[in-house]
Amino acid sequence: MMPDITPTTNPIDASELSFEDFKTIVVNDYKIAFESRQASLLGRKEVLTGKAKFGIFGDGKEIPQIAMAKAFKNGDWRAGYYRDQTFAFATGICTIKEFFAQLYANPSVEAEPASAGRQMNCHFASRSIDEDGNWKDQTAMKNSSSDIAPTGGQMARLVGLAYASKLFRQNPELEYLKNFSVEGNEVAFGTIGNASTSEGIFFEAINAAGVLQIPMAISVWDDGYGISVPAKFQTTKEDISEILKGFQRDENADGYEIFKVRGWDYPALCETYQKAIDVCRTEHVPVMIHVTEVTQPQGHSTSGSHERYKDKARLDWEKEYDCILQMRKWMIESAIISDEELLEMENTAKKMVRDTQKEAWNEFLASIKTEKDQVIELINNVANGNPAMTRITAQLASTPDAMRKEVISSARKALRLTVHQLSSERTALLQWYNEQHELNAERYNSKLFTDGKESPFLVNAVDAEYNESSKMVDGRELLNACFDANFGRDPRLVAFGEDLGAIGDVNQGFAGLQAKYGDLRITDTGIREMTIVGQGIGLALRGLKPIAEIQYLDYLLFALNVLSDDLASLSYRTKAGQKAPVIIRTRGHRLEGVWHSGSPMGMILGSLRGLHICVPRNMTQAAGMYNTLFRSDEPALVIECLNGYRLKEKLPENVGEYTVPLGKAEVVKEGTDLTIVSYGSTLRVVEEAAEELAQFGISVEIIDPQTLLPFDTDKLCAQSLTKTNKLLVVDEDVPGGGSAFILQQVLEEQKGYYSLDAQPKTISAKAHRPPYGSDGDYFTKPSVDDIVETVYQMMHEHNAVKFPAIF
Numbered sequence: 155m156m157p158d159i160t161p162t163t164n165p166i167d168a169s170e171l172s173f174e175d176f177k178t179i180v181v182n183d184y185k186i187a188f189e190s191r192q193a194s195l196l197g198r199k200e201v202l203t204g205k206a207k208f209g210i211f212g213d214g215k216e217i218p219q220i221a222m223a224k225a226f227k228n229g230d231w232r233a234g235y236y237r238d239q240t241f242a243f244a245t246g247i248c249t250i251k252e253f254f255a256q257l258y259a260n261p262s263v264e265a266e267p268a269s270a271g272r273q274m275n276c277h278f279a280s281r282s283i284d285e286d287g288n289w290k291d292q293t294a295m296k297n298s299s300s301d302i303a304p305t306g307g308q309m310a311r312l313v314g315l316a317y318a319s320k321l322f323r324q325n326p327e328l329e330y331l332k333n334f335s336v337e338g339n340e341v342a343f344g345t346i347g348n349a350s351t352s353e354g355i356f357f358e359a360i361n362a363a364g365v366l367q368i369p370m371a372i373s374v375w376d377d378g379y380g381i382s383v384p385a386k387f388q389t390t391k392e393d394i395s396e397i398l399k400g401f402q403r404d405e406n407a408d409g410y411e412i413f414k415v416r417g418w419d420y421p422a423l424c425e426t427y428q429k430a431i432d433v434c435r436t437e438h439v440p441v442m443i444h445v446t447e448v449t450q451p452q453g454h455s456t457s458g459s460h461e462r463y464k465d466k467a468r469l470d471w472e473k474e475y476d477c478i479l480q481m482r483k484w485m486i487e488s489a490i491i492s493d494e495e496l497l498e499m500e501n502t503a504k505k506m507v508r509d510t511q512k513e514a515w516n517e518f519l520a521s522i523k524t525e526k527d528q529v530i531e532l533i534n535n536v537a538n539g540n541p542a543m544t545r546i547t548a549q550l551a552s553t554p555d556a557m558r559k560e561v562i563s564s565a566r567k568a569l570r571l572t573v574h575q576l577s578s579e580r581t582a583l584l585q586w587y588n589e590q591h592e593l594n595a596e597r598y599n600s601k602l603f604t605d606g607k608e609s610p611f612l613v614n615a616v617d618a619e620y621n622e623s624s625k626m627v628d629g630r631e632l633l634n635a636c637f638d639a640n641f642g643r644d645p646r647l648v649a650f651g652e653d654l655g656a657i658g659d660v661n662q663g664f665a666g667l668q669a670k671y672g673d674l675r676i677t678d679t680g681i682r683e684m685t686i687v688g689q690g691i692g693l694a695l696r697g698l699k700p701i702a703e704i705q706y707l708d709y710l711l712f713a714l715n716v717l718s719d720d721l722a723s724l725s726y727r728t729k730a731g732q733k734a735p736v737i738i739r740t741r742g743h744r745l746e747g748v749w750h751s752g753s754p755m756g757m758i759l760g761s762l763r764g765l766h767i768c769v770p771r772n773m774t775q776a777a778g779m780y781n782t783l784f785r786s787d788e789p790a791l792v793i794e795c796l797n798g799y800r801l802k803e804k805l806p807e808n809v810g811e812y813t814v815p816l817g818k819a820e821v822v823k824e825g826t827d828l829t830i831v832s833y834g835s836t837l838r839v840v841e842e843a844a845e846e847l848a849q850f851g852i853s854v855e856i857i858d859p860q861t862l863l864p865f866d867t868d869k870l871c872a873q874s875l876t877k878t879n880k881l882l883v884v885d886e887d888v889p890g891g892g893s894a895f896i897l898q899q900v901l902e903e904q905k906g907y908y909s910l911d912a913q914p915k916t917i918s919a920k921a922h923r924p925p926y927g928s929d930g931d932y933f934t935k936p937s938v939d940d941i942v943e944t945v946y947q948m949m950h951e952h953n954a955v956k957f958p959a960i961f
């Protein structure tokens with residue numbers, strides 16, 4: 155076995171170093187950079203020869219990243235992008251072998267800890283939880299949040315990672331959380347490409363961090379391009395630090411420290427990073443390091459060549475100002491090392507990287523090779539001279555680097571061809587296939603959620619308790635009491651959002667709680683939905699329990715990218731190596747107008763797999779869901795009913811304790827003729843309709859799934875259909891939105907189709923958003939009239955004598 159150790163970099167403190175020590179550190183830095191370049195060159199070859207599907211590399215950014223790594227300490231965090239391989243090598247966050255394992259999509263967590271082969275290459279992540287979902291000691295690690303491909307997407311999370319340090323430093327109640335922080339001294343390092351600073355999320359995050367005054371250090375790797383598009387189309391004045399000068403702090407106002415340094419100047423880079431990170435860490439001032447004159451020797455990615463869009467002068471300049479070449483020149487000119495010594499070192503490094511690459515490839519192939527040998531033998535045993543079968547094994551045997559897909563597909567084809575054959579050999583093949591199916595589901599499809607010891611499904615079920623003196627209160631007061639009890643119980647809970655702090659949110663759910671728990675725990679934010687969610691993700695990654703509030707469900711769209719790309723995919727894309735138990739609190743469904751009345755459940759169901767989606771019909775159910783979520787570690791979206799805050803509900807005596815379990819539907823009203831499935835604000839409308847229907851002698855059963863993800867895990871809906879044989883789904887999304895999902899769940903997943911004796915129906919809102927005013931609502935959203943008439947019509951079709959047509 156090759157030792158897979160890439161030596162990490164060390165800080166340079168000139169006052170304490172002998173020349174020999176200095177030389178050792180500098181030469182080692184060069185070596186890391188050189189090895190990283192070799193990995194990039196070889197990585198590209200691996201893609202071009204077909205061993206990997208796609209490659210994007212960190213060539214041209216090596217030296218700035220060495221300098222950044224020197225300032226990066228245990229406990230610090232990174233939120234960066236696909237160019238950061240040298241930083242990852244220099245900090246030990248990734249080894250060269252792991253880099254190749256990811257390039258090949260090795261699905262083993264041991265071989266590829268960042269994503270278990272799920273992410274494209276150069277998408278880095280440290281593993282911050284163990285197999286049971288327990289936190290590791292982050293203060294003893296170099297931490298990297300898991301990268302995502304959408305450019306700029308790391309910025310929202312970066313704000314939260316930095317904001318956590320502020321809370322740890324300023325809130326003494328958090329001192330007991332020893333595994334996450336040492337007095338809030340941790341810096342959150344961000345990296346972004348120059349072109350990606352054109353994204354709105356970048357500007358939102360920069361402003362937020364300036365307002366919050368948090369230890370966020372953002373480096374811009376500026377190579378003058380975003381793929382083929384040069385700076386003049388990307389950035390005003392073609393210079394991001396120039397245009398951000400207004401953020402520079404001065405004696406009158408807080409702001410940023412902004413630095414500009416050339417990407418090929420090793421001594422200047424080391425000095426700049428030391429200075430910048432020092433201010434950031436000690437004073438909690440955000441800093442920006444604009445690293446200019448950066449190159450991209452191999453072009454953007456393996457998808458094309460940069461000769462297409464860079465002119466000769468630019469290409470020549472990039473050759474000359476290659477940062478590795480410049481550092482080499484500087485070392486020789488400064489008499490740090492001789493050309494001969496360097497050549498020898500470079501040759502050793504080249505060989506080391508090549509050997510490591512081969513080893514990673516062989517390890518990747520080894521487990522597939524075993525499966526391939528097994529399947530060939532098993533199929534040959536079944537073949538019994540059948541030429542179609544022997545063709546399958548011959549073809550597989552002659553594919554030396556067969557992928558798992560080819561192995562498994564061969565088994566499936568063979569099973570299809572022998573479907574009429576009853577033999578122990580076929581049974582053996584089938585058994586092998588079934589075992590592999592399980593293994594592959596674990597490899598490629600598992601861990602949408604953490605599924606650890608703090609899973610919401612393991613939270614004890616506690617019923618709401620009432621006594622004779624239990625009061626009737628406004629829904630918002632019930633929620634307020636729930637938040638109060640939980641904030642008193644768990645100092646990790648924080649809540650923030652627009653108007654959430656001083657006035658306690660627009661509907662008063664947090665009224666009075668800032669005064670009680672302080673403005674570090676109950677906090678107003680700017681109007682910035684993406685970074686409100688990012689703030690939640692970063693805090694949750696660092697062990698806190700954030701409630702990130704989106705003021706209205708309609709404005710979830712402004713944060714949907716962060717929710718979908720980052721939060722929802724986090725557990726899956728790290729194969730449960732990281733978790734971010736953020737609770738997104740919002741309010742929606744019918745109220746007034748084109749906005750403030752939305753119920754885009756189809757959008758949510760389609761984009762947020764990886765979150766639990768809670769749709770409580772009232773505040774009692776909402777509080778019970780919060781009580782479950784506050785005691786568990788998976789992310790969720792809770793949509794309160796906008797029109798429910800002033801309705802009276804009975805206040806449970808154990809308002810901070812009772813739980814509503816996720817995935818448990820409730821039969822809200824029993825009935826015999828027809829099953830109505832509904833949730834959220836339409837549920838009350840359905841209940842009213844049921845009363846009128848009773849006057850016609852129609853008995854409906856009403857089921858509230860309570861959470862859409864997961865959906866009715868006990869299959870109460872299908873059970874109800876065995877009695878009523880008729881299904882109506884009512885919600886206020888567009889036609890074919892949330893209601894289509896419910897139909898799929900009840901008819902297909904729960905096999906409810908089996909019990910139907912009438913066409914299943916849905917009532918939803920119209921395809922457009924509702925006009926303002928009560929009439930707009932009536933003619934757009936499902937009304938009592940709509941529900942009564944639809945149910946009646948379904949009964950009419952069943953028995954026209956008893957239920958003659960109304961119209």
Ligand SMILES: Cc1ncc(C[n+]2csc(CCOP(=O)(O)OP(=O)(O)O)c2C)c(N)n1
Pocket residue numbers: 237303304305346347348349350351375377379380381454
């Ligand atoms: C949101 C989004 N839009 C577009 C892309 C496609 N894309 C990938 S990289 C890239 C260019 C990024 O340029 P820059 O930020 O300067 O980084 P560089 O690759 O130059 O280091 C683009 C457009 C993407 N990944 N995400």
Ligand SMILES: [Mg+2]
Pocket residue numbers: 347348349375376377378379380381
């Ligand atoms: Mg660029």
